[in-house]
Amino acid sequence: MTLLLKFTVPGCPVSKKRHQTATLKKCTRCQRQTLRRQCICGSYEFQFMTNIESTPRETVLYENLVAMAARDAMQKSSETGSLGGPTRAINAGEGCPNQSLQQPPLSLTLRFYFPIPESRKKKLVEGQPHSQRPDLDNCIKSVLDACNTIVYADDSLVSEITASKMWAVAGRAEIEIYAQTNEPRRI
Numbered sequence: 001m002t003l004l005l006k007f008t009v010p011g012c013p014v015s016k017k018r019h020q021t022a023t024l025k026k027c028t029r030c031q032r033q034t035l036r037r038q039c040i041c042g043s044y045e046f047q048f049m050t051n052i053e054s055t056p057r058e059t060v061l062y063e064n065l066v067a068m069a070a071r072d073a074m075q076k077s078s079e080t081g082s083l084g085g086p087t088r089a090i091n092a093g094e095g096c097p098n099q100s101l102q103q104p105p106l107s108l109t110l111r112f113y114f115p116i117p118e119s120r121k122k123k124l125v126e127g128q129p130h131s132q133r134p135d136l137d138n139c140i141k142s143v144l145d146a147c148n149t150i151v152y153a154d155d156s157l158v159s160e161i162t163a164s165k166m167w168a169v170a171g172r173a174e175i176e177i178y179a180q181t182n183e184p185r186r187i
């Protein structure tokens with residue numbers, strides 16, 4: 001495996017939250033459109049119009065932060081040439097009729113560190129397993145979605161993920177992206 005990109009996202013990790021759905025309705029009495037349960041005219045009688053989906057703000061902000069850290073790391077490593085050219089992962093397939101064959105399968109190592117609360121500083125130490133909300137799979141999803149189209153062309157390129165969550169003095173997410181060889185694996 002070749003390390004393509006390594007970066008740290010500062011701050012407490014944020015898990016991917018589900019879309020929120022709001023229903024846009026039309027008041028049957030005054031014809032106003034509203035998202036509220038009661039129309040400002042006082043009526044509760046509505047005609048359904050459409051559902052509006054939105055991603056919770058906290059999720060959007062965290063994904064932007066991860067994307068920014070990823071872009072920054074790619075910029076730095078392409079300037080210094082320190083790593084094997086991280087932009088290779090996304091650019092390798094350009095101009096090739098069969099892109100998927102040109103892009104290497106990726107392996108991700110994700111470590112999520114949650115800040116130890118003041119009240120538990122006597123009981124917890126750096127590196128102890130974190131076993132409460134948020135769920136690990138939703139933390140993984142935040143990072144995968146944030147890196148999509150920035151570090152790699154598509155999530156589907158990721159064929160292996162190693163992830164863990166721990167307590168720490170400073171909250172952060174450490175992300176490593178490796179290119180795998182195309183050799184068959186012994187399982």
Ligand SMILES: [Zn+2]
Nearest residue numbers: 027030039041
């Ligand atoms: Zn009304």
